[in-house]
Amino acid sequence: MTDSALIDGGLRERKRAATRGAITAVARNLTAERGFNGYTVEEVCDLAEISRRTFFNYFPTKEDAILGHMADEVPAGIFDDFVAAGASSPSGQISERLFQDLIQLSLKLSEHLSGSEEETRQLIGVIKKEPQLILRIIGATEEREAEFARVLARREGVPPDHPVVTMAVTLLGSISRKTSMVYFSDGNTRPFRELLLENISAARQLFTQPYQEPVEGTR
Structure with a gap:
């Protein structure tokens, strides 16, 4: 071309x-x-x-x-860069930099969010007026998460239903949604990046605690 x-x-x-x-x-x-x-x-x-x-x-x-187009919400090439960052890791193995790269990806996406903040606030106002749109948003969110799972799986060379891929999509999606709820709440003055990193750190603190698998039949 x-x-x-x-x-x-x-x-x-x-x-x-x-x-x-x-x-x-x-x-x-x-x-x-x-x-x-x-x-x-x-x-x-x-x-x-x-x-x-x-x-x-x-x-x-x-x-x-009203909901808009998913492709317009993600900066061009951001997922390509994310996939390329895992090229040095053997296909089929979860790369050691995956968690770090996921955080960097989340921060890049949050930078884009600040540029479309007014549009996001506008959408929130619309949803409050027409709550039936929430079902459509849930469907759109599921589509976005499925697409992200495919991107993540392509980077790691594993199936989209790989447990690490599934948990990465689920956990980061939940953290991002929780962060957005706080960020767009009335009276909030803290930047999205600060809130996002705080929530990621809290989740990491929880999941790095010692853990022993419960013995079956005990409480």
């Missing part, structure tokens, strides 16, 4: 991302103002200055437009 083709492809994707972002911003604003059933797709299209066909090329439903 030529440099010109790469540039053109990158430009097209940036334009697509900008259009997706504009649609999502309009859908969230209208939902916050009028509720989910208080506006039509046509109104979203008018305000976003797109056609109805364009809307459905990007999002199958209004709910999807």
Whole structure:
């Protein structure tokens, strides 16, 4: 592929991302103002200055437009860098740097979060107004976690259902969600990075305590 083709492809994707972002911003604003059933797709299209066909090329439903596009929430190349960092470890073995690299990945993602903080707060406001969207968010979260499990498995050269992969996705997902709840709570003044590292340290302290497997039949 030529440099010109790469540039053109990158430009097209940036334009697509900008259009997706504009649609999502309009859908969230209208939902916050009028509720989910208080506006039509046509109104979203008018305000976003797109056609109805364009809307459905990007999002199958209004709910999807409100939630946004997963690819726009992750900086380009961040997972590629994460996978490349494990290249020196033998395939099929959990690399010794996995935990450290997962923390670095979480911090990079948190830096991106600070750049889209207003959009996140807006989404939280929409969810409070339309709590039925929580079920869609749960589904979207499960899709994101499944995708991350595939990325992690590819890096380590193990199946996506490997116990370490499963626990890494589950634990880091829980820590990130807990951190976000505190960060976006009323009155919080602490930065996301500080809260995230505090919670990771607390989890590490817990799981590095001495442990003996209970003997079967005893309490």
